[in-house]
Amino acid sequence: MFPSSSSGALQRPKSRTSHTRPPSSSSLRPSSSAPIRPSSSASVRPPSSASTRPPSSASRRPPSSASTRPTSRTTIRPTSRQASSRLIPFYPTLITQVLGLHEHVEGGDEQTEEDEVRWRNAMEFVSESLSGHGTKSVGVDMDVMDKQIRGHAQKARINMRDKWAEALEVAYSKLKEHVKCQKDLDTEVKMARLPDHLQFLLMLSTPPTSQMLANASTYLERLKHPPPPPATLTWKEIIQDEPFEGDHWAGIFDEEEGSEDSELSDWGEERDRDIDTDTDFGFGLRGRGESVSSLDPEEVHPIPNHKNLEEERDPRRSWAHRQGVEEMKEGQYWRDEWVSDVDSRGERVFDIGDSSTLGPAMRRVLGEGLGAKIDGVVRERYINEVDAVREILIGLQGRKNLLIEWQSGGQQGSMFIPSPTSPRLVHLTLGSQHSIISSFARIATTVQHLRKFVEVVFELSRVYPTTKGAGERYAKSGRRHTKTLEAYAEAVDVELRTFDSWCAGREEQMLRASFGVVPEGEGKGLVASLLSLEKALRDEFGEVFGVLLDVTRRVMLRATSRSPLPPSSSTTAQTTDLYVLASLPTQQPPSHQTTYLLNVLLGCVSENMSMGDGRTADGVMRVFGRSVEVVWGWVGEWLWGGMEVSEPGLGPGFTGGGDGRGVDEEFFVEDNGFGIGDPEFWVEGLTLRGGDWDVYGRKEKGKKSVPVFLEGVAEDLLSGGKSMGLLRALELVGGVGEGRVWVSFQELLVRSCEEGGKVRGDGPRSGISSVSPDALSRLVFDELLPYCQTAQGRLTRVLCEECEMWRHLGAIEDIYLMRRGDEMSHFVDTLFAKMDTRQHWSDFHFLNSTFTDIVQSSTKKWVEPSLVRLSYRGNKDSSITRTVKAIDGLAIEYAAPFPLTYLFGGRAIGIYNSILVFLVQMRRAKSVLDRILVRGAIGGMGREGSELKMFYAMRSKLSWFINTLLDFVVTNVLHTQVLRFHEGLRKAKSLDEMIQLHDDHLEKLQGRCLLQDHTSALDRAVQSVLDMSLYFSDCFVAFAGDTTHDISRVSLVMTRRHRSRHQRRQRKNIIGFSQSLLELGDDDDSDSDSEHDDAPEPSFSLGASSISLAEEDFFVRLDKMGSELDGLVRFVRRGVESLAGGTNEAAQAFGVLAFALEDWDR
């Protein structure tokens, strides 16, 4: 609040100069209208509003004057006796501008009432304050102001604010100067008042801040560089407007009416409208400043009346000017007015010492008519060779020129040809000029075709967007080119630009030289002739554009051809314009196109290097380096991130990795759509794309569609990326390239070139130079292999350590290869016991529960029973008593956890299972034979000893063979091979290697167990021997009763403390060497079975026989069996010997068996 309103008596504000003011007369001011106000309306105010208001303000708030508000503001104006009436109109403006309040509006709400009070107080205060001094002038003069301003500047200088001081002084001097110039007594700001103004400003001044210093700098800057005057009205704008609309037409018709003053009067009126004449000063009130500034005479540029002046002054109409123009035209060789400084009219005779006589002389000799017929030049206009070179340089950049012109749609396709209207060179004959220019036309054609190709590719890539999915879709539909081709087009474009800038640079050099501006080092020995230009071109670029054109044509022909055959060399294909080919939809798979392009490029590098054309090879190599970046980038992504992993069925642990990156259609790795949980995923899920065509279009079966420089490392790349992806899936990912920076392909090339340069001792060479494909392959291999190995190594470690690969492998070998002798023997013995008693042994629950029981009774936990599932899939009808083939149906599945399923997949487990079945079959036969006892008691039965000896001999033969075979399989095949495999597996560095080793291992096992297709005859023979054992057992039982005994059945007793009644019953039929021991050991058994005390039964029983053959038949049968067995064993021996005679690794193993079988004859 103002002092007046709070205290009731006015306290005049203290001035900055601190001089005390005389007591104001305003103290005598009658009190405000407050006493006559009605009671405050505050009582009806809503309490909420009142409560939030600060009490001080509320208490001091004057009562509302709403009801008795004076009708006019003037009525409450203090009756300031001395106030100058001239000042009064400014008060509201000042208050509005400074305080931000506006005059009260009738019917305002409570808010405005408050403002109204403020407004009135402010009005009172201002009028009181100013009326006190009214028109009294303090009387400072200009000298005082000068001193004060100088003082300010000096102070600023001391404070190191030179700019500000300078700005102040400059502004001050400008002001003084300006006001001095105003001699007019009516000026708005009078010189006499200037000190007052300045004093006023100085009193309000504040110490310089950074903003003010910045203002000072800006001010000085503005003085130095005044802004350009605003754009003036031009005829163009006037014409563009609607006819007769707009301000600028305002005076036209008046002028036409002939009133000289009308224009002025219009202006005058307009200005009068702008300036409020009510106020003394045009800039006084809000908004006025703008209208005034728009009338700044400096900014207003009246349109001069040029009508006649233009005609008088137009220099184009003067003769001298015309002459000058004509002379200049004569100096311009491209104009018809060009006048050569060589006399070409043909009057000069041929002079062998003056080359400029050659052309005209030849023409003269050939005659006008003949000359016109010669292809090429028909008009006789001579230009200098320098200009011809310049024209050729322009033409090479694909621009319009005098010497060569673009002819589209010719028989040989579009091309540049020497222009028929081209000017001639005096020192060349028609033929030689045509020949030279044709050579340039060929180069220009090549370059132009490439330009058009680049243009089309860029256009297509612009039309079809590159968003993920869409880009691939377009590429698939052939509407858009592959990314590599786009990169290639860009690389070609870079080369073209280099070419263009070279041409432009050469032209610049020539022009500079012609004007004598030759910078140091440049233009030395510059020769501006067509032949030197041709040589320089060849030296600079070699055949690079020709090669690129050829490459592009081959690639585009191949891409757009429907058949996978190599591009045809037909004339039609060769003359089809390249840009037409580039616009056609592509037909080949993107990856093939990419591989083909890169291979062709590299092939060209190699060809040119071998021919010693280093310049061309370097150029093509640069293009190759840029084109390959796309594939290189994918290789990087592949190695850093691996494949996309998304397997919703795998649960929370396997969601990682899938960030939407798919394998690009163009990349050489193909996604075959297997889920990561599929056991075949690792081998089949992601593979290298196949492509049956090599670089030269030759058919090559099994060839992968991998760029040739990546072929060496492709398998490792595939494996490394897959390892990385799997690690991501297992959420074990870490930076594979920790400490390594992925470099772009070009950097790699440059680095190798530099290293190569150092090695050769000729210093590092800048840029990319050509590298032979072999060296490139090695370079890439060395660069990529560490990434692959890191990923593979990490995965191998994870498999071994976190996935417990060795534990699972051990369990599998224990089960399938029966390396866990005791437990697996117990298991098969249980099975055999079931078989012997002709019970149903293949029951699913029996198999699984037996196995689980055996595993659980073991002291050492060697396998998790939950991972093992046994089943029988064979034909239930085939009797185990007749053939061991019945065991074929036994299947054990081992469910290795992910990701070991890749290693122990279904196929591997199947092979393991077949080996297990083979082992069980042999053991079955062996157990049957072992149960046959031939004891002295048999002799007591009255039989001939020789007869029994025959049985005994037969049993021995069978046992010998089966034992030999089993011994060989267990010792020389399984044990040896497993040891070797483990040794190899420990050294394996990648999952792929592990899988490969495992597969090889299984193949070897299978082969040596004679389970492969090529040994199926031997396998059948072995099966026959095994079946024969069963048959022999049956015969023997039929002959001698059940004299069988299986000592191994004891193991069953040992496995379970509790013996069932059934087992006891079985045991009663057993006579064995272990019987007494067992009985002794079981003495403490409290079982009170009545059978327990029965005497041991005889070891054979006649009643057990089910074979009711005549006794004579036994011996016939034995004879038959004997001879058959002999034949079978010899067959097997021969087969094994032939296998042992091979050159492969298995030969050694079979040699052992062959050696063992040699004993058969002894």
Added chain:
Amino acid sequence: MSSREADRLSAAQQTLDLLHDISQLLGTQLDKETLATCVSMIESGANPEALAAVIQELRRERTSINAQSPANGR
């Protein structure tokens, strides 16, 4: 309007511009319009010291109004 009048106005405008420049340099925090009002008032005979004091007082009042407004929840 006569050209003389226009000249007069443009001269006034220039003077005002120059004064505004100085005002800016001195950091008076007066905008062009307020300066124009003040110049007019001084030309009309207002005491520059008193005017400066009034402006300072009005600014103080404005600050207090602004401080009060948020407190009142406006």
